[in-house]
Amino acid sequence: MVSYKEIQASNALINDATAPRVAVFVGGTSGIGKFTISALVATGASTRIYLVGRRSSEERMRAFIQELHAINPKAEVIWTEGEIALLAETRRVCEIIKSKESRLDLLFLSAGYAPFDGRNETTEGIEITQSLEYYSRMLFILQLLPILSKAEAPRVVSVLGGGLERETSINLDDLDLKKPGNFSGVNAQVQYVAMNTVTLDKLASDNPEVTFCHTWPGWVSTGNVRRGVVANSIWGWFVRLLLDPIISLVAFRDEESGQRHLFQSTSAAFGGRGVPWQGKPGQNSLEQQANGLFLVNYKCDCTPNAKVLPLLREKALKKVWDHTNEVLGPYL
Secondary structure, eight states, X not given: OXXXXXHHHHHTTOOTTTSOSEEEEESXXXXXXXXXXXXXXXXXXXXXXXXXXXXGGHHHHHHHHHHHHHHOTXXXXXXXXXXXXXXXXXXXXXXXXXXXXXXXXXXXXXXXXXXXXXXXXXXXXSBHHHIIIXXXXXXXXXXXXXXXXXXXXXXXXXXXXXXXXXXXXXXXXXXXXXXXXXXXXXXXXXXXXXXXXXXXXXXXXXXXXXXXXXXXOOSBOOSGGGTTOOTTSHHXXXXXXXXXXXXXXXXXXXXXXXXXXXXXXXXXXXXXXXXXXXXXXXXXXXXXXXXXXEEEOTTSOBOOOTTTHHHHHHHTHHHHHHHHHHHHGGGO
C-alpha cells in the first residue's frame, strides 16, 4: 500500500511545471471527480480544467468554481454543459474542447452509478449506466486522442473497478445485457468493469505514448449508491438502513480520496512520467512498454491481473472491440 503520507508528499511536488496544464473531468460535479478537482486546484499550480456536467448541476457548480478560484486564482475551471449519457452530446462536448485546445494532459472519467433500479435506456437505446461507465468514456478517449497524443505525458484515468475482472465477467453473447434475465445491477457492474479493462488495454497497446489507469477506488461516500434506487423498494431500505451507514464507517474521507486520485493522475509511479516518484513503480498490463494500462486499487497498488487479462484478450477482446466500434462508429 502507498501510504497517505507518501501520497501527500508526492502531491506537494505538483507545481506549474508538473501539473496537468489542461485537464478534462467527466463526472466531476460530485464524488471522486469533484474531490480530485479540489485536490488539484489546492496545489496552487497553474492549470485549466474543463468540468463537464449536466445542465441541472450548473448553478451548484458555478458556486463551486468560485470557491476554487478563491483558493487558487491561477487555476481556470471552465464549466462545460453536456448530457454525456448521450453519445451525440459526448461528441459535441469533445468538439468544443478540441476547438479550444491543441493538447490535453489529463482525461479523468468517473461518471456513473450502480443500476440497482433495473434497466433504463437513453433516447439512443443504450442502458444509461453502460453509456456512462463504458460507451461514453470510450468515446471521450477516442475523440480526444488526437490532442492527448500531443501532450508531454498524457494520462487517462477511468474510475470504476480496475483489477476486479474475472475470466467470466463478460457475457459475450449479450454485451449490452438486453436479453431477458441477463440484466441486474450486479451483472451490469461486473460486465462494465471488464469491458473497460479490455478496451483500455487495447487502447494502451495502440497508443504507447499515453498512460491509462483503470482504478478501483474502494469505499468512498459519494452518494452514488443511492442514485437510481427506488426510495421505498426493498433495495432502497437496504441502502438507507444498512449499506449507507457501513460505507460511512469504512469509507475514505473525501479529502484522502481526492489526494489518492490526484496521485494516480500525476505520479511517475504510473508510466514512468509525471511527478518524480522514488517508491516502487506500478506494474502495467504491457510488459514491453513503459506505459500501458495500470490497474490501480484503493491502496494505490497495481495488479496486472496476470491470470485473467490474457484470457480476456484471447476470448473477449475482438468481440468487445468490434461491438464497441459498431456502437460508437456514428459518433467518431
